[in-house]
Amino acid sequence: MDLLIWMSVLPVIPFFLVYYLIYFRKKDRKQAFGLAMDVTTIFLVISVSALFNIIFHTGFGFYLILLLLLITAGLIGGAQNRWKGRVDGRKLLRAVWRLAFITMSLGYLVFAFFGIIQYIFNVL
Numbered sequence: 001m002d003l004l005i006w007m008s009v010l011p012v013i014p015f016f017l018v019y020y021l022i023y024f025r026k027k028d029r030k031q032a033f034g035l036a037m038d039v040t041t042i043f044l045v046i047s048v049s050a051l052f053n054i055i056f057h058t059g060f061g062f063y064l065i066l067l068l069l070l071i072t073a074g075l076i077g078g079a080q081n082r083w084k085g086r087v088d089g090r091k092l093l094r095a096v097w098r099l100a101f102i103t104m105s106l107g108y109l110v111f112a113f114f115g116i117i118q119y120i121f122n123v124l
Contacts, residue, residue, distance in 0.1 A: 008050070011043040011108065037101045044104035051111035055118060065104075072096050 007014045018039045022032035045065055052061030073096045077087045 008043050008046045011040050011047050014043050015040040038097060041097055041101045041104060044101065044108055048104050048107040048111060051108070051115055055111055055115055068103075069096060069100055072099060 015036045019032045019036035022035050023029060026032070045062070049061035049065050052064065053059055073092060076095050077092050080087045080092060
């Protein structure tokens with residue numbers, strides 16, 4: 001249980017664990033990086049929602065992220081439907097999940113920075 005907490009607090013830990021585990025087994029950097037991104041996204045969602053809740057004193061963080069992921073899936077699915085006439089569910093999920101990794105990584109950095117600043121001002 002403590003390991004899960006540490007991986008949620010520092011999502012870079014599962015990224016490097018998965019990356020090096022897959023890379024040393026299969027010697028494929030692209031596959032290792034992709035799987036590391038996919039696994040880390042779970043921990044980033046947990047971390048960013050917790051940081052959002054702490055900074056803004058609310059309990060809405062996880063639901064906001066879930067709402068944004070659903071809206072993103074709808075927009076990408078609509079674009080796929082217009083371009084190809086059908087929606088490829090696998091590509092849709094992969095695109096949404098990879099976009100979530102990028103946005104959650106940025107959100108983690110921004111919220112961690114503001115959380116530290118908020119903590120410093122509360123201590124002073």
